[in-house]
Amino acid sequence: MTTAYAPGSVTTVFVPQSDPEEGSLGVSFAVEDGVHATVKPTDETVIRLDGTVTSFEPVAGVLDSIGVTADVSLEADIPVGCGFGASGAATLATALAAADVFDLELSREDVLTAAHRAEVAAGTGLGDVFVQEQGGLVWNTGDGRDRTERDDRIEYTSMGGIATQDVLRDEGAITKVADAGTEALSTFHPGDSLQAWFNASWAFAKRTELPTQSVEQTVERVLDNDGAATMAMVGETVLATGVEGVLDESTRITNDGAHVR
Numbered sequence: 001m002t003t004a005y006a007p008g009s010v011t012t013v014f015v016p017q018s019d020p021e022e023g024s025l026g027v028s029f030a031v032e033d034g035v036h037a038t039v040k041p042t043d044e045t046v047i048r049l050d051g052t053v054t055s056f057e058p059v060a061g062v063l064d065s066i067g068v069t070a071d072v073s074l075e076a077d078i079p080v081g082c083g084f085g086a087s088g089a090a091t092l093a094t095a096l097a098a099a100d101v102f103d104l105e106l107s108r109e110d111v112l113t114a115a116h117r118a119e120v121a122a123g124t125g126l127g128d129v130f131v132q133e134q135g136g137l138v139w140n141t142g143d144g145r146d147r148t149e150r151d152d153r154i155e156y157t158s159m160g161g162i163a164t165q166d167v168l169r170d171e172g173a174i175t176k177v178a179d180a181g182t183e184a185l186s187t188f189h190p191g192d193s194l195q196a197w198f199n200a201s202w203a204f205a206k207r208t209e210l211p212t213q214s215v216e217q218t219v220e221r222v223l224d225n226d227g228a229a230t231m232a233m234v235g236e237t238v239l240a241t242g243v244e245g246v247l248d249e250s251t252r253i254t255n256d257g258a259h260v261r
Helices: 057-065 086-100 108-122 128-134 164-168 169-187 194-208 211-225
Strands: 003-014 023-039 046-049 070-076 135-141 144-147 152-160 228-229 235-241 250-254
Touching: 003 086, 003 128, 003 169, 003 194, 023 086, 023 128, 023 169, 023 235, 023 250, 057 070, 057 108, 070 086, 086 108, 086 128, 108 128, 128 135, 135 164, 152 211, 169 194, 194 228, 194 235, 211 228
Parallel strands: 046 070
Antiparallel strands: 003 023, 023 070, 023 135, 135 144, 152 235, 152 250, 228 235
16 A cells, blocks of 8 residues: 655646647646545555545546556545646546555656646646646746746635536637737746736636636635735636735645655
8 A cells, every 4th residue: 555645736827739748838836735645456446535436537547557456545635626736636646656556667757647648638637747746836838847946825715616628628718718828928937926927817817708706706805905816727716825814725835746655
């Protein structure tokens, strides 16, 4: 039995690429709350999330791709399906734990690639695992993936999920995302304050027309308290910086990537 951990991740701006296996352009960061996956060899794969048996397509897919069956117990410290990359974290943590417990001859890059492909195949993510593998603030504006360390405190509240698959399959929505995202990424500078980037990210989110009325009202509440806020991509979740006690929950950007515990 082996347990691995992967941090959650939040994408603030993204631009899908023509080849999903390439991931996406965008700006994301890892958060210290994440997903723990405990993997035990079994004759048939069974997946549990917080104690309840569930069908978790990318997790089942990554096990199948590396040729093993297992009992997988997932414990999530982040909201599932709300823009915190929970599916990516679960898939990456499962792959790391499985590679260890089955003593597979897989490099870390092999494990990362398997997790990413399982996410893409399931339609649940376009590159979350790359952020979760490294930790920190991670971006790709067209010149390749880069990273810097940050430890900003963030407040958030989650009001529900927005199915990533539905957005990715909506050509009109993707066109809006691509246009708005390309413009937003042209203004990104890794040395800027998180507050400045959240302001730019919120302008992007509004152009995509993805924010719900609840998201818009929550962002306004943060702005009224002199903070900055944006929407997690993709979820009915608002993230804020520069405030204290305005939103329900808090976390921090973590510079620790996924690892076997």
